[in-house]
Amino acid sequence: MKAIEIKNLNKIYDDFELKDVSFDVYQGTVMGLIGANGSGKTTILKSILSIIKYDGDIRILGEEISKDIKDEINSVFEEYFIGEYLNAKEVDKIYSEIYSKWDSNYFYELLDKFDIATDKKYKDFSKGMKIKLKIAIALSSRPKLLILDEPTSGLDPVIRSEILDIFLEYMEDENNTILISSHITTDLEKIADYITFINDGEVIFTEEKYDLEENYGIVRVSEEDFKKIDKRFIKKFKKEKYQINVLVDNLHEFEKTYPSFVVDRSTIDEIMVLYLRGEEA
Numbered sequence: 001m002k003a004i005e006i007k008n009l010n011k012i013y014d015d016f017e018l019k020d021v022s023f024d025v026y027q028g029t030v031m032g033l034i035g036a037n038g039s040g041k042t043t044i045l046k047s048i049l050s051i052i053k054y055d056g057d058i059r060i061l062g063e064e065i066s067k068d069i070k071d072e073i074n075s076v077f078e079e080y081f082i083g084e085y086l087n088a089k090e091v092d093k094i095y096s097e098i099y100s101k102w103d104s105n106y107f108y109e110l111l112d113k114f115d116i117a118t119d120k121k122y123k124d125f126s127k128g129m130k131i132k133l134k135i136a137i138a139l140s141s142r143p144k145l146l147i148l149d150e151p152t153s154g155l156d157p158v159i160r161s162e163i164l165d166i167f168l169e170y171m172e173d174e175n176n177t178i179l180i181s182s183h184i185t186t187d188l189e190k191i192a193d194y195i196t197f198i199n200d201g202e203v204i205f206t207e208e209k210y211d212l213e214e215n216y217g218i219v220r221v222s223e224e225d226f227k228k229i230d231k232r233f234i235k236k237f238k239k240e241k242y243q244i245n246v247l248v249d250n251l252h253e254f255e256k257t258y259p260s261f262v263v264d265r266s267t268i269d270e271i272m273v274l275y276l277r278g279e280e281a
Contacts, residue, residue, distance in 0.1 A: 001062065003027040003145055003177035004048060009056035011043055018043055018201045021056070025194070027144075028174040030167070032188035032209070033181040034272055035198035041181040042077075044198070045149050048179070049075060061144065071100050074138040075147035082133070084123035088116055091137065099141035107140035110166070128159045135163060139170060146170070148180040152187055160184070164191055185268040195268060197275065204275060209268075216271055217251040217263040220244070229258070236278030247274040 004025040011018040018040050025031040033041045047054040050065050060069050082091065088111055096102040111118060114132040116125075125133065131151060138146060146167075152160040168191055170176055182188055188195065188209070195212060197204040221229070226237070226244045233254050235247040247266065248254045255263055266274075 001027045002059070003029075003061060004031075004179060005057070005059040005062075006044070006048070007057040009044065009047055009054055009058065011047060011052065011054045016040070016043075016201060018047075018054070021198070021201070021203055023196050023203055023206045025177060025179050027061075027177050028171075029193040030171060030178040030180065030191050031194045031196060032185075032192035032268075033179065033196050033198060034183070034185060034188065034268065036272075036276060037183070039198045040201040041198055042149055043201075045075070045077075045147050045179070045181060049073070049147060071141075072144045073147065074099075074141045074143040074145075075149070076131070076134045076138050076151045077149045078153070080134055082122050082130075082137075084121065086122050087120055088118040088133065091122075091133070095137055095141065101142040103140050103142055106142075107136055110136035110139060113166075114162075128155050131155060132159070132163070135166065139166070144175055144177065146176070146178045146180075148178065148182075150182055151180065152182065152184055160187060167191055185272070189268060197272060199276060212268060212271065213265065215251050216247065216249050216266045217254070218266045218270060218274070219246040219248060219254070219258075219261055219263050221246060221261065225261070231281040233257070234281035236274045237281060238274055238278040245274065245278075247271065247278060 002024045007022050009018055009021040021044060035041050046052045048058055061072060063069055092104055092107055096104060114136060116129060116133055135151060152163055164187055167178060192209050194206060195209055196206040220243045223244060229246065233248050233250065235249045237244055237246045251263055
């Protein structure tokens, strides 16, 4: 089943435009959204949640968004508002009235796990603690779909790892789904099943993370060797001072065709950089 279906999503601002964005997120999977700042990731997430108006067709769990569907979704955004003078106990009381499946026991369990004081005011929390509280709220509504916008941005590696483990625990229920935007691609390499790459308001690709890891590679060659490579293998290339970096997306065939060339496995970060800064053959 598709948890999210996006077809021909368009949104026009004065200085930016989403252009016919289409992709699906399947139930029981984690989809990572990648792209440079300003590429349109947050606009897509806000469209899914109907926070902004848009043109196109978006369905959540097979339906158009409604009050009942919203009860199955929760989200974490940096600008997500929590009253500055509220403490965690007060947050529990408020959200138990908002979400039909609110789980207070689980909320306090997460507070304990995240070492969040229940009587401390939100305004006195560190950035990491504020993010943890937002995540605890999102998970305690027992949603089937989590929408996350840069949830680990600016956090130290220990806290990030702790939060990612919580997301993996959430995904142990095969009915749950995560759509997560992040510029920290190592986080996505840990938890994502699929990657959708957005650039300048357009979808560049949607791929299984496994396929990216298995089929994409970077060949680092001299200018002379670069001329020997059949253009059909070259996805993008970028000239450096002493070499040319070539992105290939059919790694195994390339290795058979050019056995003397060394091909490095590429990270999601390297793929994104070469797509954005590289040239076409």
